[in-house]
Amino acid sequence: MTTTSSPPARIARRRSDKQQRLDRVAALADGKVLPTASIVAALEQLLAPGDRVVLEGNNQKQADFLSRSLAQVDPARLHDLHMIMPSVGRAEHLDLFERGIARKLDFSFAGTQSLRISQLLEDGLLEVGAIHTYIELYARLLVDLIPKVVLSAGFMADRAGNIYTGPSTEDSPALIEPAAFSDGIVIVQVNQLVDDVSELPRVDIPADWVDFVVVADRPFYIEPLFTRDPRHIKPVHVLMAMMAIRGIYERHQVQSLNHGIGFNTAAIELILPTYGERLGLKGKICRHWTLNPHPTLIPAIESGWVESVHCFGTELGMEGYIAQRPDVFFTGRDGSLRSNRLLCQLAGQYAVDLFIGATLQVDGDGHSSTVTRGRLAGFGGAPNMGHDPHGRRHPTPAWLDMRQQTGDGAPALLERGRKLVVQMVETFQEGGKPTFVDTLDAVEVARKSGMPLAPIMVYGDDVTHLLTEEGIAYLYRARSLEERRAMIAAVAGVTAIGLRSDPAEARRLRQEGLVALPEDLGIRRTDASRELLAAKSIGELVEWSGGLYQPPAKFRSW
Amino acid sequence: MTTTSSPPARIARRRSDKQQRLDRVAALADGKVLPTASIVAALEQLLAPGDRVVLEGNNQKQADFLSRSLAQVDPARLHDLHMIMPSVGRAEHLDLFERGIARKLDFSFAGTQSLRISQLLEDGLLEVGAIHTYIELYARLLVDLIPKVVLSAGFMADRAGNIYTGPSTEDSPALIEPAAFSDGIVIVQVNQLVDDVSELPRVDIPADWVDFVVVADRPFYIEPLFTRDPRHIKPVHVLMAMMAIRGIYERHQVQSLNHGIGFNTAAIELILPTYGERLGLKGKICRHWTLNPHPTLIPAIESGWVESVHCFGTELGMEGYIAQRPDVFFTGRDGSLRSNRLLCQLAGQYAVDLFIGATLQVDGDGHSSTVTRGRLAGFGGAPNMGHDPHGRRHPTPAWLDMRQQTGDGAPALLERGRKLVVQMVETFQEGGKPTFVDTLDAVEVARKSGMPLAPIMVYGDDVTHLLTEEGIAYLYRARSLEERRAMIAAVAGVTAIGLRSDPAEARRLRQEGLVALPEDLGIRRTDASRELLAAKSIGELVEWSGGLYQPPAKFRSW
Known part of the structure; x- marks a missing residue:
């Protein structure tokens, strides 16, 4: 099956580069185990300037021993890293940029750190590749963002490198597989090391996929x-x-x-x-x-x-x-x-059948975003689940119920079902800020940051239902953009968008069942x-x- | 972390059911290894009537020792199975239905067997759950099609159950994980058994996820x-x-x-x-x-x-x-x-950036299908890749190039990029059958099979470019359904659809760059x-x- 001779050097550069790096830390490591105290030195040997590095900042689990250690390397030796992170959630993630260790960032989400990202961007210390949904970021690791190094986290490892993630498997397999099978280097921090696979509660990631394990100075950080x-x-x-x-x-x-x-x-x-x-x-x-x-x-x-x-x-x-x-x-x-x-x-x-989510701002067309002034918050997973996947073919009652007559005489069998995408928002946020706005802050953020498109979380035409304390707008039934706008205004309360709702039009929408108030639903x-x-x-x-x-x-x- | 006491029986039914089944074959098996000659008896013990069973019929690799063995069980003992199969490609896959062992089928693709599926459907021996794209079928294994048993295939296993898939990993991890973590039963046929993990070239699926391995009577079937x-x-x-x-x-x-x-x-x-x-x-x-x-x-x-x-x-x-x-x-x-x-x-x-595919039929609106009379061929992966995923947020030059002015005064930053979906077809198939047709055969197949929607491979509004030997229609630039139809007709040659093309309109489309002939491209x-x-x-x-x-x-x- 497999040829045993070595591939020619010109087409096995990744493999020989990896071998050279492994050789450089051979003296530091005990087989696959890197000593806790040597991690900074090991990272300086295993990484090289300009590398694409996946760092497991996840939505919850953080490879924080590795990120704290990476932030301590000598920027004279290790610089211009291209960081790929599902979630940018910790101060040291951005220290990497402030210290010149990293230069470019591809990510999905940055909650608390979003303000600082904007600042680093403005100061020219950080360059954003793109902001992704989680799943498209994983996908790019197999195509045009193949990583050189992956820094991941698990609960336990054995000395062979088998990983037990515990209940926090999260993104680890998705981040590790692309590197493990492209001669990348996979380093996993764990809370505990055991000698043999039989001592692991279970194996979540096979040893074959892992180059090094290191016991962290303290258990990885995770947020409820x-x-x-x-x-x-x-x-x-x-x-x-x-x-x-x-x-x-x-x-x-x-x-x-x-x-x-x-x-x-x-x-x-x-x-x-x-x-x-x-x-x-x-x-x-x-x-x-x-x-x-x-x-x-x-x-x-x-x-x-x-x-x-x-x-x-x-x-x-x-x-x-x-x-x-x-x-x-x-x-x-x-x-x-x-x-x-x-x-x-x-x-x-x-x-x-359905995705239901909240958001911070909705405009008159139904576009929504959680990006507010000065904050590049990112997307996370919502846009992935908050749209109708046109590659779906299996029907369910809810999905079929979204069918719309095309109205141009096409046969009914050529209609399409649709996923339900519900936005559920109060018309005003805490503190009296209106949820419904004429222009999303995201538009201004994009302009200032030089983004080609505004960071929209869910686009209006992907939303099937808009639910506020005023009522439900059945947007999937809108026959035109104008009607969609009227339906949105009809449930937008006393926001500026809502005040534009024409009472006669709102009555018609209600009579035709395009908008329902609580009393229309028997509530x-x-x-x-x-x-x-x-x-x-x-x-x-x-x-x-x-x-x-x-x-x-x-x-x-x- | 993990509680050690057993969960209450009322909420651990899957687990106790699994244990009972494992107990039934304890005498047959040598640890995790089922003897080749006992496989039919083992399947009769490990499966139960009505089970949801994933059978690894893939696009290429076939768990054919297991499928041939399953087709030999006694239908009096094992019947009404609900089969879930990415690809239905072998005669014995349908023997299961003819013999009454299986009753319901959820699948993605059925090339050579599609005619027989239609026949079994008509004879009332087979009930189709739904036809899927590959990826939505995998997704359902985690939601409403959680399997009880998975029958998979690999190259080698060790006695602990670690699996080496060789270059044919294909669907195996996607099919096995849902069962392995829901107290399902995972059985993997292999070409070769070794004693210890150290004898495996690599581990693709950890032993923890596998209940039984069995050496097949001959290497699994795979098609080029x-x-x-x-x-x-x-x-x-x-x-x-x-x-x-x-x-x-x-x-x-x-x-x-x-x-x-x-x-x-x-x-x-x-x-x-x-x-x-x-x-x-x-x-x-x-x-x-x-x-x-x-x-x-x-x-x-x-x-x-x-x-x-x-x-x-x-x-x-x-x-x-x-x-x-x-x-x-x-x-x-x-x-x-x-x-x-x-x-x-x-x-x-x-x-x-781009998906490019061929198809058997295209209608005047650009909908396409590979389903032809009497054949329920299924979808495979094309609809998944042949659409614009609205959850994508990262830009590339090609993706941004598909932006369309919304034309209603919305800010340019609210535009969207788009994936390129190209249909590349000759206007006539081998044998002189026109590719462009007024009504897709898929519509009639749906009507006859009682499907709620026609099995469309790629919908017209998902296609950005239609390429024939006549020219390229830049469909993403169509400003209306009428214009899209005219663009399609302009490259449909001397088919009935093509002959309807108005020469003056075709000239205009060409002048505006909406349609390009080879000479317009310098070819x-x-x-x-x-x-x-x-x-x-x-x-x-x-x-x-x-x-x-x-x-x-x-x-x-x-």
């Missing part, structure tokens, strides 16, 4: 991003959740879905066992989920609503609960979660109370879990 | 699907290839791309080192590829056109060549190819000769490869 305390859910969230269930989930028979983070979707999760139950919807909607293990999903799981959950990553505190619910979650032989962001993004793109605003929440606090979530959910300290204030 | 003999490339293919290079690749600076199978795209590959070289395009176009290792790509690789190739699967005979070209192909430590259909589909969806039809092919036979491909390419016997007729 997906925990929402039910105490902060307000009656307006409950009202919107009721509208989502009646006006969207029930109406279109939504059986599989993704929920973003936020109090709105947390409210939906928490009223399934009360309001949803009363409507007789159990087993009829919301059976299959693709999302992080939200603690607010526990009551729905415990009351039998949820058949399956596939996860992007884990959520701190949920590990014990997940391990005890193997029929619902994807778990390994060791009992703990197997998350996988690439596969979950794929499932959220291609296999679910009384006065029924929307916190009493509908199956759990009203983190403490009650713990109770629902039978004590298995162990919230991080900062949420233990119940 | 992607070999096109250059002898069959005609001058018209060369002409169309020249038009593709000048009118599309050069014009839009296409740097990353996917090629489908066919003599048209093979011609493009073979004239890059001649015609492309003459145009000075080396290094400017076609640098990164996502495709199977087409033998016709060898001259372009050898003359330095190709920086990287990521592969869906391997191609028989190319193994030795690939192993000697590690800078270009993704290979493992053992030197052999690492293919991965899921990742390559993802790359082909999200990371490349003389008389220059389009086979002399431009860098290799004119399989033998010359072998020469280009320095003897490394070893074509299968049926191609050795040069």
Whole structure:
């Protein structure tokens, strides 16, 4: 099968380059194990100026021992690195640029660091390649961003290099495979080293794919991003959740879905066992989920609503609960979660009926963005799940329900189904800032940063439903851009966009069912109370879990 | 991290069910190794009626020992299986239905078996769940088609269950992971068993994910699907290839791309080192590829056109060549190819500038399909790569070049880039059947089979360029459906659709650059000769490869 002779040097440059680098650290390493104290020296030998380096900044898990160590290398030896990072979340990620170690950045998301990225960009210390969705960034690692080095993180390794990621598999396989099979160098920090594979709870990444493991100075950092305390859910969230269930989930028979983070979707999760139950919807909607293990999903799981959950990553505190619910979650032989962001993004793109998310700004055409002035926040996964994949061919009731007569006499069999993409926003943000705006801040950010296009999270024509506390606009039924704009204005409340809504036009939209107010859905605003929440606090979530959910300290204030 | 106590039985049904099944074969198996001769008995014990079973019929690799064995089980014991198969390619795949062992089928592609599927459907012996693209089928395994059993294939295994797939990794990881982490049962047939992991050339799938390995009675079947003999490339293919290079690749600076199978795209590959070289395009176009290792790509690789190739699967005979070209192909430590259909589909969806494919029928709106009367051929991967993924956010020159002024006063920064989706067809098929038709056969097939929508391969509004021997229609620039229809008709030759083209309108389209004839692109039809092919036979491909390419016997007729 395989030829044993060596390939000619002119066409095996990556391989010989790798071998030279491995030779340089041979004296430092004990087989595949790099000593903790030698990591900075090892990185200086294993990397070279200009390298494309993947650093596992993920949405949750951080290879922070490696990033802190990389920030300590000598910029005279190691400079102009081209960093590729799903998530830029830590101060040292940007220290790399300030110190001249790195120069170019390709990334997907930068929450708290977004302001500083803009500053470094302005100061000429950082050059942005592009901002991606997670999944397109992974895809480019196989095409035009093939990495030279990958810095990743796991729970445990054996001396051969087999990796146990624990419940935080997340992006690791997607980041490692492209380097492992292109003569790249894969370095994985772990919390613990064992001698033999038999001592690992399970193997998530085979030793073959890993060049070096190093025990970190402390366990990798991970953030509980997906925990929402039910105490902060307000009656307006409950009202919107009721509208989502009646006006969207029930109406279109939504059986599989993704929920973003936020109090709105947390409210939906928490009223399934009360309001949803009363409507007789159990087993009829919301059976299959693709999302992080939200603690607010526990009551729905415990009351039998949820058949399956596939996860992007884990959520701190949920590990014990997940391990005890193997029929619902994807778990390994060791009992703990197997998350996988690439596969979950794929499932959220291609296999679910509905994506529902929130955003910070929506314009009159329905374009939305979370980018606000001075902040290059990035995209994460929302644009991937927040669009209709035209490569989907399998039908489900919800998907077929989005069919639109083309109106030009084409046969009905040439129509297309469509994924439901719901934007769920209050018309005003906290602090009185309007959500609906004439021009997205993203447009100005793009202009200032010299981006060719504005960083739009979800484009208006990809949105099928816009849900506010005022009502639901069934945008997929709009017959023209003008009608779409009128429908958006009709639910935009007393924002400038909303005030432009013509009352007569709004009446017509309502009569034709293009827009529905709560009363049109049989919902009384006065029924929307916190009493509908199956759990009203983190403490009650713990109770629902039978004590298995162990919230991080900062949420233990119940 | 992980709780050690067992989860409650009511929420660990999958796990206890699995344990019961494992217990039933404990006497048959030697650890994880099932004896070849006992496989039918083992399948009868490990599977249960109604199970969802993934059977690795792939596009190329076949778990055919397992499929032949499954077809031999007693239908009185094992019946009503729900089969999930990327590709239905072997007679025994459908024997399962004829014998009553299986009842429901979810699949992606069924080439040679498509006629029999239609027959079984008509006879009420087979029920189709849905027809998918490959990648959406993988995605559903994590959501609403979680499998109970996966039957897969690899080259070698050790006794612990580590799998070496060799260059045919293909769909295996995508099919196995969903079952391995949901208490499903994973059975892998291999050509060879070794005692210890150290005897495996590399590990593609960790032992943890595998329940049983079984040595097949003979090596798994694999078909050389992607070999096109250059002898069959005609001058018209060369002409169309020249038009593709000048009118599309050069014009839009296409740097990353996917090629489908066919003599048209093979011609493009073979004239890059001649015609492309003459145009000075080396290094400017076609640098990164996502495709199977087409033998016709060898001259372009050898003359330095190709920086990287990521592969869906391997191609028989190319193994030795690939192993000697590690800078270009993704290979493992053992030197052999690492293919991965899921990742390559993802790359082909999200990371490349252009998809170019052929089809059997195109209608006046530009919808296309390979489904012809009586044949439920399925989709494979084309619809996934043959559409513009709205979740893409990173720009490239080609992608940005597709921007269209929205024309309604929206700021230019709110425009969108677009993936290039090219349909490259001759106006008539072999045998004089017109490619351009008023109504696709797919519409009638859908009506007869009771499908809710016609099985369209690529929808007209997803196509950016239509290329025939007559010219190129730049469909992405059409300002209306009417204009799109006129552009299609203008390149549809003397088919019924083409004859409807109004000469004055065609002139206008040409003047405005919406349609280009060869002469508009500076191409003389008389220059389009086979002399431009860098290799004119399989033998010359072998020469280009320095003897490394070893074509299968049926191609050795040069």
